[in-house]
Structure formats: C-alpha cells, structure tokens
Amino acid sequence: MPEIFEFDFMIRALIGGSMVAILAPAFGLFIVLRRLSLIADTLSHVALMGVAIGFVTSIFPTFVALIATTSSAAGIEQLRSRGKLPGDAALAVFLYSSLAIAVIVISKSSGFNADLFGYLFGTVLSINDRDLWLIAVLLIVVILFVVSFYAELTQSAFDQDLAHTSGVRVTATNLALAILTGATVTASMRVVGVLMVGALIVIPVLAALRLARGFRTALVLAIVFGLLSVWVGLTVAFYADLAAGGSIVLTTVAMLILSEVLGRIRDSLPSRRTLVNPADDSSSASVQELDTAGE
Template sequence: MDIFSELFFQRALLGGALIGLMAPLMGVFLVLRRLSMIGDTLAHVSIAGVALGFLINFYPLGVGLVFALLASFAIERLRKAYKTYAELSIAIIMSGGVALASLLFTMGKGFSVNVTSYLFGSIYTLDNVDLYLMIGVTILVTGFVLLNYKEMFLLFFDEDAAGVSGLPLRFYNIAITMLTALVISVAIKIVGALLVSALLTIPVAASLVIARSFKHSVFMSVLFAEVSAIGGLVIAGLWNLAPGGTVVMLLIAMLIGTLTYKVSFRS
C-alpha cells in the first residue's frame, strides 16, 4: 500500500505543515520572554476542555480551544497580580487544568480512551473541520506576526522601552497568550498534549544555537519545525511508529546535531 496516496495521510501531512509554521512563530517569543512552560499549562487545560467536549457530546477540539483561551486570560490576570512572581500564574493554571481534567475523566469513564488520543496525538484522525480550524489559526498567527513584527521585537527584548515608546503592552501580552492558546489547542491532535510544548520550544532552542540574528532565528525555527513535522510523519508512516513521538524525537536529534556542530565549529 502506498501510504502517500491515502487521504488520511495527506491530511496528516498538511496538518503537520501548518503546525510546523505556527508553533515556532509563537515559540520564539515565548522563549525570549522565559514563558516556555506556558505550552504545557495551556495543553493541560485544553485536555480538560476536550474531556468536557466528550462529556457533553460537542466538538472536543473546539471546547478545548475555548478552555485554552479562558486560561490565557487567567494567566495574564494572575501575572499582573503576582508581578514579582509571574511564574506562579503558570503553576496555578496548570494545577487547575490537571485537577479539572481528572474530575471530568472520572465523570465520563466511557470516553477515557478517546481522550487518551489527545494526550499522545491522533494526527491520522484529522478531518476536514480540524484542517479548516488549523488553516484559520495559521493565517491568524502568521498575519499577526507579520503585521506586528517590529513591535513584538521591541516588546520582548526591552519591555520598558516598548512601554515608554507608547506600545499598548497589555494588548500585545494578551494577544500573544491568546494566539499561543489557539496554536496549542489545534496542535494537541498532532503530537498530543504531553508533547505539544516541544513544538514551541525545541525548534527555537536549536535555532538559537546557530542563528546570526533574531530574524534568522525565526526563520531557522520554522525550518526545523517543518522538517521535523513532515519528516517525522513520513518516518512514522513508513515504519508504523507513533507520529507524535517520532516528530519530537526528530526535533531532539536536530537539536543535538546543532549543538554538536557548534562545539565542533568552535574547536
């Protein structure tokens, strides 16, 4: 059987390519703001939403997206309440997301197997609605970054200077967190909630090793993510491996490769 001719695999490749574009675009700015763990937090909250979606028999990915958006607002509010200890907001929301998910699991034991697919990814089950949602989020994220590139660059490298220059800091902080929530919500069906933060952070980590500038870092992050998403899915399809795990392991291999290259280059 030629797996590349199968519609489910073509959908998977398209979904992987979309996530490979939008995830590192958000990841670059999250890493620079030292908010790498926000991916795990929003992913756990999204799973609680997915569980509720199964419980009420309504589009689980959509409910997970709503939960992630609400969590993004809560994180921003808590960050303002604990300015000196901003990371507390992430820990609090993550704890609440895990607790709520566990309660919903016990309320709907019959759908626990279905929810498990969202924990580890189920890219081969993508349907047209999922793809339309991913395309919409990709357009939104890419458009926002392109239109606000200079402002975001200033914000994340010197927030005080950005505030003095008149940038609406509250707007950009909320917008970035909300866009991250959207990306994570649609990405959990690709690699699963337990691995989704890898697509936000590892491509960026690899790019920072070899990047010559901020713009180069953004480009390399997207390149690493696309290669891992497409390459990982092809490898998983040909050798019958777990798609999400294969994508992330390929990312880690590329990170090790860039680190090795830099050490060898310096020596």
C-alpha cells in the same frame, strides 16, 4: 509515488502537521524569548480539560479546548501583569486546577478512553477535516499577527521596560501573545498530543537560536526545523510503524542536537570576521581611537 502518499490519512496528517510545524515554532520564538516556555505546558493541560468537557457535552472538543486555552491564557496574563501572583505561581494554579477538572470529568464519564488517549499522545493520523480547517484559520490569524505586530513582539521580547519607553503598548502586546499562545497550543495538540505540545513550540526554537544571529533568521530557521521535524517524524512513524507524536518530538530533539553540532563546527571555523568571538573586538581600530581619546 512513494507509498506514504497513497493513503488519504497520511496526506491529511502531512497537511495538518505542516501547518502546525509553521505555527508552533513561529509563535514559540516569542514565548521562549520571553522565558514563558512553561506557559505552553500549562495551557496544554487546560486544553485537556476543554477536550474532556467537549466529549461529555458532545461539543466539538477542539473548539471547547480553544475557548478554554485562550481564556485561561488571558487570565494567567492578567494575574501576572497585575502582580497578584508571580508568573510561575499563576501557571501552577491554572495547570493543576484544570488537570483536576479534567480528571473528575473523565472519571465521571466512560466510553471515550480511546479518544482521550489520542488527545494525550497525538492523533495526527486520524485528523479530520474539521480539525484541518480550524488549524488553517489559526495559522492565518497567527501569521497575520506575527507579521503585522513584528516590531511590538520583538521589542517586548527583548526588554519590556525598553519597549515601554519606545512607545510599545506592552500590556496589550503581552495579552495578545498569551491568547494566541492558547490558540497555538490547541492547534498543536492534535498533532503531538497534550503531553508533548510544549516540545513542538519550544525545541525547534532552541535549535534555531543556536544558529541564528539575527531575529528574522531565527524565525525562519525555527519554522524550517519545525517542518523538518514533522516530515521526518511522520515518515519514520509510517515506515517503522511508530506512534506519530512521539516520533515527531524525538525528531525535534534530533534537530536540536544537529544544530548544536552545526553550531560547534561553525564556531571552530576561522570565520570571515571573527563574528563569534566576543573577546576579539576590543582591539579593533575605532575602539582604540576612543581609548586614546579618553585618556
């Protein structure tokens, strides 16, 4: 057995990391396509506030963070959908107010600076059973949600007006998406830390979007890139003695570069049906028929 599997903490890190590697990109796909990538960043700062409050009140910090992120996500979505504030302004208000509260709470109390450092930059190597259970429950909830509301989520990601006129309840879908984004951020925070949560939600998705032509393929590829990033990142961190969170995030960036390279290779191949060349199709037969019919 390789050395990496001999340590209990590494096994735990791999289990927790893998669950988050499925959770974050699966959900991230919808967030990126709705152009809400920055919501992950905002909610991670809200999570930090939750963690700080959790430390001070001696309540399980991840749990407090979960409550804070999901309720803030709902608040942001309400402000945005009712047009009270533009989307980015709502995000800014939540980001800075929660960060300010976190700073005040942290400065008023002392003695958890080391733990706090872990929450900021990731503590996957010291992840405990309680965290693993919480992540597992969130993973199940999110998978059930994505699978059962697949049609609603893809429709509203494509276009909100079209979704509405197809009969999708767009407002409810958006609200559920926002709340579960909060949950996803909280779960991912344990692995890569508050400051890099967005990376795990966004970057594997960007890599998948470079290569995928269909929606389901994109979903699967995003998860594959997420898993590869966590496994490679953790392994490198273990043998090279690096910070695990940073190592995982740099691996996601490497995946993005890899997908770009693969994409370019594919584009340059004379593919079966010129699937990637948009200029070609106007010359195809059935369009020509229509052309002449239109004269």
